[in-house]
Amino acid sequence: GAVVSQHPSRVICKSGTSVKIECRSLDFQATTMFWYRQFPKQSLMLMATSNEGSKATYEQGVEKDKFLINHASLTLSTLTVTSAHPEDSSFYICSARDSSGPDTQYFGPGTRLTVL
Amino acid sequence: GQQLNQSPQSMFIQEGEDVSMNCTSSSIFNTWLWYKQDPGEGPVLLIALYKAGELTSNGRLTAQFGITRKDSFLNISASIPSDVGIYFCAGSSWGKLQFGAGTQVVVTP
Numbered sequence: 001g002a003v004v005s006q007h008p009s010r011v012i013c014k015s016g017t018s019v020k021i022e023c024r025s026l027d028f029q030a031t032t033m034f035w036y037r038q039f040p041k042q043s044l045m046l047m048a049t050s051n052e053g054s055k056a057t058y059e060q061g062v063e064k065d066k067f068l069i070n071h072a073s074l075t076l077s078t079l080t081v082t083s084a085h086p087e088d089s090s091f092y093i094c095s096a097r098d099s100s101g102p103d104t105q106y107f108g109p110g111t112r113l114t115v116l
Numbered sequence: 117g118q119q120l121n122q123s124p125q126s127m128f129i130q131e132g133e134d135v136s137m138n139c140t141s142s143s144i145f146n147t148w149l150w151y152k153q154d155p156g157e158g159p160v161l162l163i164a165l166y167k168a169g170e171l172t173s174n175g176r177l178t179a180q181f182g183i184t185r186k187d188s189f190l191n192i193s194a195s196i197p198s199d200v201g202i203y204f205c206a207g208s209s210w211g212k213l214q215f216g217a218g219t220q221v222v223v224t225p
C-alpha cells in the first residue's frame with residue numbers, strides 16, 4: 001500500500017516552454033501533498049505544500065507564478081513549471097500524506113527535468 | 117527547511133558488518149521517519165516511529181524514537197550489497213518534514 005506515482009519520470013524541454021508534472025496517490029486519499037526539489041548530492045528542499053481544494057502554500061523564495069500547483073482531487077496534484085529555463089533543470093519529487101493515516105509522507109519516484 | 121543533524125555523513129563498510137546512524141534536533145517531533153534513496157529515485161520509507169521510546173524493526177533494520185523526542189537512530193544489521201544508498205532521517209509534527217543531510221552508505225564485498 002501507500003504508493004505514489006509521478007509522471008513523467010523524465011522530461012527534456014526547450015527554454016521558454018512549460019512542463020506539467022503529475023503526482024498521484026494510487027491507493028489512498030491525500031488532502032495534502034508536497035513538492036520538493038533536489039540538487040545533486042543534497043537533501044530534499046521543500047518548494048510548496050499542496051492542499052486539496054485550496055491554494056498551495058509556497059516556501060520562502062519559491063515563485064508561485066513560476067511553479068503553479070493544482071490539487072484538484074484527493075489523489076492528484078500537479079506542478080507546472082512555467083517558462084522553464086536551464087536553471088530550472090533539477091529532480092522534482094512529490095510526496096503525499098494519507099488523510100486517514102498517521103503522520104507519514106510517502107514519496108513518488110521523482111521527475112528529472114532538463115531544460116535546454 | 118531547517119535540517120536535522122544527521123551523522124555520519126558517509127560510511128564505508130564491509131558486507132556483513134552492522135551500520136548505525138543517528139539524527140538529533142533542537143526541536144521536538146511527534147514522528148520520526150527513516151527513508152532510503154537510490155540514485156535517480158524518490159525516497160522509500162523504511163521505518164516510521166510515532167511514540168517516544170518506541171523501538172521498531174523491519175527485517176534487518178531497527179530504529180528508535182528517542183525519549184526526549186529530539187533524536188532517533190537507525191541500525192542495519194549484517195549489511196548486504198543492496199544496502200548501498202543514501203539514508204535520510206526526517207522529523208514531523210503534522211506539518212512539513214525536516215530532513216537530515218543524509219548518510220551515504222557504501223558496502224564492499
